[in-house]
Amino acid sequence: MKLLRLSALLLVGVLTQTNVHALTDDLTKKAEISADNQNIDIGRNIAIYKGNVRITQGSINISADYLEVYNHGRRGEEVMVFSGKPASFSQTMDDGAKISAQAKDIRFERAKNLIKMSKSVSVKWGENTVSGDAINYDIEKRILNADGNPKNDEQVTTVLQPKEEPQPKEDKQPKKDEKE
Structure with missing residues (x-):
């Protein structure tokens, strides 16, 4: 359980350290x-x-095989329940980076700006990934909360990429047989 909490805190730390935000006008747009x-x-x-x-x-x-929309027609209050093999979610951040996810079930609560994903969930943010049984993503606050499945001894798994190696600098001194 400590490992689960540590992984979730580490991921939240990584995600919030980057100054990326969901496109600021996404939540004011109509859903088609x-x-x-x-x-x-x-x-x-x-x-x-x-x-x-x-x-x-x-x-x-968001794409899926099947969708049920509750509160249909109530502006911004819709709850959308997607299912697929898998269903997928993606969003572009202000800096052009993308967050994307796949899960068998995705629930989009428009009034709360909340995406709830369950059953074989995998989320990719930049080059980093997190997977688990259930992952919730608050679009507005940029908070990701992941849970494993203790019944199956499944834990949350986070993969963080190493820092990029610096590129070797080119030698700017002229070679012996080159003229200066």
Whole structure:
């Protein structure tokens, strides 16, 4: 359990040390959904989308095989539950870097700007990765929280890349047989 907490704290430290932010206007953009099929129950405010489901909201992209939207039509209050083999999420940061993730299930709570991912989750931020059974990502606060699955003895795994090796400097002195 200590290793799990340490890994999560280390990852949060790495993520927050970089001065990257989600594109500042993503959360003010409309969400557009496309799919092969849609069925909306207007009375219950539920929509179901099937086949090649894709949602875009600014630079946020989520794709899946299946999507249920609760509170359908209530501006900004929708809860979107995606499933896929796997479903995927990506977002571009202000500096052009990307955060991307894959999971069997993704829940996007628009009112809270929260992405909840479960079942075989893998998140990539720059060159670093974290994987676990459940990972939550607060889009606005840029906080990532990861959990393993104690029932399966599965822990959170974080892979941090080493510092890049400095490139050798070119020798600027003229060679003996070169004229100065």
